Amino acid sequence: MTEVIVVGYDGSDVAKRAIDFAVRQATAQSGAVLVVHVLEWSAYSFLTPQELEERHGRRKEEIERAETALMAPLKQTIAAAGVPVETMIRYGHVAKTLCDIAKKQGATQMVVGRDGSGGLSSRVFGSVAGSLVQMAPVPCTIVP
Amino acid sequence: MKRIFSSAALAVGFGFFAAASASAQSFDETINNAFASSTGWFVTLIFSNFPGTSFPWIVGWLVVAAVVFTVYFGLIQFRAFGHAISLVKGDYSDPNDAGEVSHFQALATALSGTVGLGNIAGVAVAVGIGGPGATFWMILAGLLGMATKFTECTLGVKYRNEYPNGKVSGGPMYYLTKGFAEVGKPGGKILAVMFAIFCILGSLGGGNMFQANQAHAQLTNVFGPYPGWITGVIFAFIVFIVIVGGVKSIARVTEKIVPFMGILYVGTALIILLMNFDRIGWAFGQIFAGAFTGLGVAGGFVGALIQGFRRAAFSNEAGVGSAAIAHSAVRTSEPITEGFVSLLEPLIDTVIVCTMTALVITITGQLISDPATGNYVLNEAGTAIQTVGDVSGVALTSAAFSASFGGFQYVLAIAVVLFAFSTMLSWSYYGLKAWTYLLGEGKAQELIFKSIFCLFVIIGAAASLGPVIDFSDAAIFAMAVVNIIGLYVLMPVVKRELNSYWSRLKSGEIRKFV
Numbered sequence: 001m002t003e004v005i006v007v008g009y010d011g012s013d014v015a016k017r018a019i020d021f022a023v024r025q026a027t028a029q030s031g032a033v034l035v036v037h038v039l040e041w042s043a044y045s046f047l048t049p050q051e052l053e054e055r056h057g058r059r060k061e062e063i064e065r066a067e068t069a070l071m072a073p074l075k076q077t078i079a080a081a082g083v084p085v086e087t088m089i090r091y092g093h094v095a096k097t098l099c100d101i102a103k104k105q106g107a108t109q110m111v112v113g114r115d116g117s118g119g120l121s122s123r124v125f126g127s128v129a130g131s132l133v134q135m136a137p138v139p140c141t142i143v144p
Numbered sequence: 145m146k147r148i149f150s151s152a153a154l155a156v157g158f159g160f161f162a163a164a165s166a167s168a169q170s171f172d173e174t175i176n177n178a179f180a181s182s183t184g185w186f187v188t189l190i191f192s193n194f195p196g197t198s199f200p201w202i203v204g205w206l207v208v209a210a211v212v213f214t215v216y217f218g219l220i221q222f223r224a225f226g227h228a229i230s231l232v233k234g235d236y237s238d239p240n241d242a243g244e245v246s247h248f249q250a251l252a253t254a255l256s257g258t259v260g261l262g263n264i265a266g267v268a269v270a271v272g273i274g275g276p277g278a279t280f281w282m283i284l285a286g287l288l289g290m291a292t293k294f295t296e297c298t299l300g301v302k303y304r305n306e307y308p309n310g311k312v313s314g315g316p317m318y319y320l321t322k323g324f325a326e327v328g329k330p331g332g333k334i335l336a337v338m339f340a341i342f343c344i345l346g347s348l349g350g351g352n353m354f355q356a357n358q359a360h361a362q363l364t365n366v367f368g369p370y371p372g373w374i375t376g377v378i379f380a381f382i383v384f385i386v387i388v389g390g391v392k393s394i395a396r397v398t399e400k401i402v403p404f405m406g407i408l409y410v411g412t413a414l415i416i417l418l419m420n421f422d423r424i425g426w427a428f429g430q431i432f433a434g435a436f437t438g439l440g441v442a443g444g445f446v447g448a449l450i451q452g453f454r455r456a457a458f459s460n461e462a463g464v465g466s467a468a469i470a471h472s473a474v475r476t477s478e479p480i481t482e483g484f485v486s487l488l489e490p491l492i493d494t495v496i497v498c499t500m501t502a503l504v505i506t507i508t509g510q511l512i513s514d515p516a517t518g519n520y521v522l523n524e525a526g527t528a529i530q531t532v533g534d535v536s537g538v539a540l541t542s543a544a545f546s547a548s549f550g551g552f553q554y555v556l557a558i559a560v561v562l563f564a565f566s567t568m569l570s571w572s573y574y575g576l577k578a579w580t581y582l583l584g585e586g587k588a589q590e591l592i593f594k595s596i597f598c599l600f601v602i603i604g605a606a607a608s609l610g611p612v613i614d615f616s617d618a619a620i621f622a623m624a625v626v627n628i629i630g631l632y633v634l635m636p637v638v639k640r641e642l643n644s645y646w647s648r649l650k651s652g653e654i655r656k657f658v
Contacts, residue, residue, distance in 0.1 A: 090242065
């Protein structure tokens with residue numbers, strides 16, 4: 001059974017470093033990489049009637065955009081490095097969704113980047129990396 | 145191009161009002177008179193009584209429908225209540241559908257369209273005319289109305305249109321045409337067109353003018369009297385930049401603040417009730433006694449009943465069809481689930497929020513009663529109960545809340561303005577859907593409707609309460625006339641959906657996602 005490493009990816013520089021790290025790990029263990037892009041979403045947010053009407057179409061657009069702009073090029077790069085790779089695009093609370101996927105896919109490791117800015121909002125609301133430290137079901141590497 | 149359009153419209157608007165401001169008060173009067181005389185016939189038609197009684201047929205129409213749906217679906221409002229809560233919590237939502245419209249979101253958006261001045265000002269009107277007894281009938285109408293709402297929202301989802309670009313449109317226009325065709329009944333198209341026309345009027349009346357009018361009333365209550373058209377122009381401008389200019393941030397902020405204002409409002413009402421807890425028993429006594437005797441109000445107990453039912457229907461819009469438009473965008477493969485969720489709407493709107501307003505007005509002793517007889521004292525014209533500050537509508541609610549919390553009128557003013565604004569945004573959308581249903585989609589058609597809508601904001605703020613409230617009610621009830629005919633024809637469809645879903649739920653075929 002191949003070891004699967006789940007990586008959170010949003011296209012930022014630090015996320016790219018997280019990918020690099022995960023690919024190195026996977027190569028060493030002859031494992032596979034599962035790249036996950038989570039769009040922040042709450043089923044309890046408030047929308048206007050106009051937004052309700054357009055939501056289904058918007059969601060499709062957002063997924064297509066993420067697929068073509070983020071995931072497809074990345075998939076090629078990783079595959080070129082000789083590592084088996086899968087991608088996923090999901091909606092939800094970022095840290096919670098990553099953990100759910102890691103559990104479901106039987107991943108052995110998780111990798112995420114952190115922006116390290118420690119701004120006010122992350123102090124108040126917490127950051128993805130911070131939450132994963134608390135919640136991760138498998139060993140989790142945080143790449144600076 | 146759009147920009148040129150809007151700046152031209154604004155320039156014309158301001159020129160017009162600069163000219164009018166010279167004789168501001170008489171301008172308000174002119175609007176008022178013109179408005180009252182041009183809409184009077186429509187109001188008379190909708191509110192005419194059953195021959196030989198003083199009971200408006202439209203109130204009977206709504207109540208009979210609510211009772212029929214309650215019986216036909218076997219007290220669905222109580223049977224499905226728990227399931228409705230689980231649906232809203234998302235227990236039955238497929239996690240793979242995250243990012244689509246959830247049950248909670250559809251409910252929240254529909255609620256922000258209905259929780260508005262009907263709950264604050266409308267209830268004060270009902271209690272001011274019909275006495276505390278009106279509250280009893282209002283609660284009963286709210287409970288029965290849950291079944292009506294269930295029926296219309298299920299149909300709204302079942303017969304919605306889903307377009308290739310991912311947009312979703314639903315509502316009575318669609319179920320009247322598609323549903324009637326499916327069951328092989330004629331006349332669906334005619335009803336749909338009539339509904340759309342009344343929906344446009346309703347969006348300009350209750351969804352717009354009444355809101356602007358009572359927002360202005362509350363603002364003058366706080367800041368002292370000034371001409372209504374000033375409030376109107378400011379409101380119209382903000383509505384204009386949101387719905388025409390597409391300034392979504394304002395709409396988004398409103399959508400987020402309104403629920404908290406609602407909680408603040410109910411919370412404050414609860415605190416006032418606790419402060420007067422020794423009078424709660426007395427207040428309920430007044431409500432029950434008034435419900436069956438009227439306690440001397442104009443029209444006796446029938447007067448209390450009419451006011452209660454009328455204001456409940458106006459507030460929770462059950463049977464009106466507007467909610468079916470708002471609920472139809474939800475992501476579900478089972479239309480009936482949105483029906484269950486929509487049950488909660490009249491409960492929250494009428495049974496909880498409206499009742500709070502009525503209790504606070506009653507318990508703080510705003511209505512003057514004769515200590516000798518225990519009956520309420522009417523004003524000179526004999527049309528309403530005398531109040532402590534000689535006020536009505538939103539000013540009465542404001543007086544009741546301020547009697548316990550000095551300065552609450554400022555909080556209420558903010559709440560009123562926000563509620564009015566969010567209701568206007570929702571109804572501008574309902575009206576627009578009806579307008580484009582009649583005239584076809586297109587930027588030009590949309591701009592015309594949105595401009596008319598903004599103009600009516602100004603008229604609503606400038607006119608006085610009487611004619612505005614009559615027209616608002618009449619337009620909204622006219623929607624119910626058409627919509628409920630459709631609900632009667634299509635209720636077997638809902639019954640089939642209900643039976644199928646309920647048996648699958650009981651057999652465990654439909655399960656929670658954990």
